[in-house]
Amino acid sequence: MKAESSGMVIRTTGSFYRVREDSGQIRDCTLRGKIRIQGLKSTNPIAVGDRVSFIKESAGETGTITDIAPRKNYILRKSVKLSSQYHILCSNIDQAILIATVEEPFTPLGYIDRFLVSCEAYHIPAVIVFNKTDRLMTEKLQDKANDWYQIYRNCGYTVLPFCATEAGNAEQARALLKDKISFLAGHSGAGKSSLINLADPCLNLKTGSVSIASGKGKHTTTFAEMFELSFGGFVIDAPGFKEMELYAFTRAELSHYFPEMRKYRDQCRFSNCIHTKEPGCAILEEVRKGNIPESRYHTYLGMLQSLE
Ligand SMILES: Nc1nc2c(ncn2[C@@H]2O[C@H](COP(=O)(O)OP(=O)(O)OP(=O)(O)O)[C@@H](O)[C@H]2O)c(=O)[nH]1
Ligand SMILES: [Mg+2]
Ligand SMILES: [Zn+2]
Numbered sequence: 001m002k003a004e005s006s007g008m009v010i011r012t013t014g015s016f017y018r019v020r021e022d023s024g025q026i027r028d029c030t031l032r033g034k035i036r037i038q039g040l041k042s043t044n045p046i047a048v049g050d051r052v053s054f055i056k057e058s059a060g061e062t063g064t065i066t067d068i069a070p071r072k073n074y075i076l077r078k079s080v081k082l083s084s085q086y087h088i089l090c091s092n093i094d095q096a097i098l099i100a101t102v103e104e105p106f107t108p109l110g111y112i113d114r115f116l117v118s119c120e121a122y123h124i125p126a127v128i129v130f131n132k133t134d135r136l137m138t139e140k141l142q143d144k145a146n147d148w149y150q151i152y153r154n155c156g157y158t159v160l161p162f163c164a165t166e167a168g169n170a171e172q173a174r175a176l177l178k179d180k181i182s183f184l185a186g187h188s189g190a191g192k193s194s195l196i197n198l199a200d201p202c203l204n205l206k207t208g209s210v211s212i213a214s215g216k217g218k219h220t221t222t223f224a225e226m227f228e229l230s231f232g233g234f235v236i237d238a239p240g241f242k243e244m245e246l247y248a249f250t251r252a253e254l255s256h257y258f259p260e261m262r263k264y265r266d267q268c269r270f271s272n273c274i275h276t277k278e279p280g281c282a283i284l285e286e287v288r289k290g291n292i293p294e295s296r297y298h299t300y301l302g303m304l305q306s307l308e
Contacts, residue, residue: 004066008092009050010226010234017046017065019054020228029054029063047074047088048224048236049181073123075183090183090224090236096124097176099186099195102145103135107187109148113258113299115185116157120257121249124183127158127176131191134163151293155260164194173199179232183224192237200229205237251307255283258300260292274304 007027011018017029029052031045046052051069056062074091096119100107112128119126130149136142149159160176163169176182177199184192193205205227224236251274255261261275261283269280277284286292 004053004055005063006051006053006069008226008234009046009048009052010228012044012046012048017052019052019063019065025061027054027056027061027063029065032064032066042076043085043087047091048226049074049091049093051092075118075122075124090226092181093122093124093183093236094180095127096122096183096185097127097129099129099131099184099190099192101132101135101187101190102130102148103141104132105187105189107190109151109295110299110302111187112152113296114303116152116155117254117257117303120259127160128152129160129162129176129195131162131164131186131195133161134165151295154293155258155296157259162195164191164198167198170198174229174231177229177233177235181226181234181236183236196227196235196237200231202230203227249307251304254300254304254307258292258296260296261286261300264292276301276304 005021007019007021009017010020010026015030017031019027019029021027046065046068050071052065053067053069054063054065057064071088071091073093075089075093075096076086077089078086096115098112098115100112116126116128130145133145136145145161149161152159160172162172164173173195177196184196186192189208191207193207196203197205197207226234226236228234249257252272255265255275264282264286265273265275267282268275268278270278273281273283275281275283283292283297287294287297
C-alpha cells in the first residue's frame with residue numbers, strides 16, 4: 001500500500017488541484033471518486049486552502065487526493081452559472097485583510113462595513129489597512145482619515161494606516177503577513193498587489209492594472225490563487241470582493257455581526273428587537289449617545305432592508 005501524504009491546495013484548475021506538500025514540494029493531483037462534504041452544497045469539492053491527504057503516484061510529480069480535512073472556515077461565492085448554488089472561494093483563512101483607501105479611490109464606509117460583517121459571519125479575523133496615506137494632502141482629508149480609523153478601532157478592529165509605495169514600510173508589510181494565510185480584498189486600485197510586492201518583491205505581481213475594473217481579463221475567473229511568501233505565510237489576492245457571499249442569516253441575527261452592537265443587543269426590551277424603532281431598544285439608545293457610530297448603524301439599516 002502506498003503511503004499517504006498531506007498538504008494544502010494552492011490552486012485549482014478544472015479537475016486538477018495543485019497541492020503543496022508540507023515539505024514544500026508541489027504536486028498536481030486529481031481527485032479519486034467522490035468526496036462528500038457534509039452539510040454544504042457547493043459546486044466545487046475542493047478549494048484553495050483545503051488541507052488534503054493524497055497518495056503520490058510512483059511516476060512523476062502527480063498524486064491522487066483521497067481525503068479532505070474539515071475546514072476551520074471558508075468564504076463562499078455565488079456560482080456564476082447557477083446563481084442558486086455556491087462555490088467555495090477559499091478555506092482555512094487566518095485573517096482577511098481589507099485594503100481600503102480614503103482617497104484615490106474613495107472606499108465607501110458601507111463597503112468596509114459589509115466586508116467586516118462577512119468576516120464576522122465567516123469567523124475570520126479582519127484587519128483594515130488604510131492604504132495611500134501619502135495621498136492625504138490636506139488637513140481636511142487627514143481629519144477624515146483619522147475619524148475613520150477611530151470608528152473601526154472603537155469597534156475593536158485592527159486598523160493599519162499604510163503607504164505601499166514607501167520602501168521603508170516593507171518590514172511592516174511582512175509583519176502583517178508573516179506565517180499566516182491571508183485573504184486580501186479591496187477595490188481595484190486600492191493597492192493589494194502593491195502591498196504584497198512590497199512585502200515580497202520575488203512575487204512581482206502586476207500592479208496598476210485596470211483589467212479588473214472592466215470586469216474582464218484574467219480576473220474573471222472566480223477561483224482564487226494562493227501565493228507562498230518567501231519569508232513564511234501565504235496570501236490570496238482575490239479581486240472583486242463584491243461577489244463574496246453572505247451566509248443567509250435572519251434579520252434578527254444581523255446585529256450579532258456588528259461587534260459594537262453585539263454588546264448591547266441583549267439589553268433591548270423585546271427579545272425579537274431588530275433595532276429600528278422599537279421602544280426600549282438599547283442599540284438605538286447607544287446610537288443616540290454616540291457609542292455606536294452612525295455610519296455603521298446606517299449600514300446596518302441598509303443590510304436589514306436587503307434581508308427583507
Ligand atoms: N500614492 C500611492 N499609490 C499607491 C499606493 N499603493 C498602491 N499605489 C498605486 O495604486 C495603483 C494600484 O495599485 P495595485 O497594487 O495594482 O492595486 P490592486 O488593489 O492590486 O488593484 P487590482 O489588482 O486592480 O484589484 C498602482 O499604480 C500603485 O502604484 C500608496 O500607498 N500610495
Ligand atoms: Mg492587484
Ligand atoms: Zn433593539
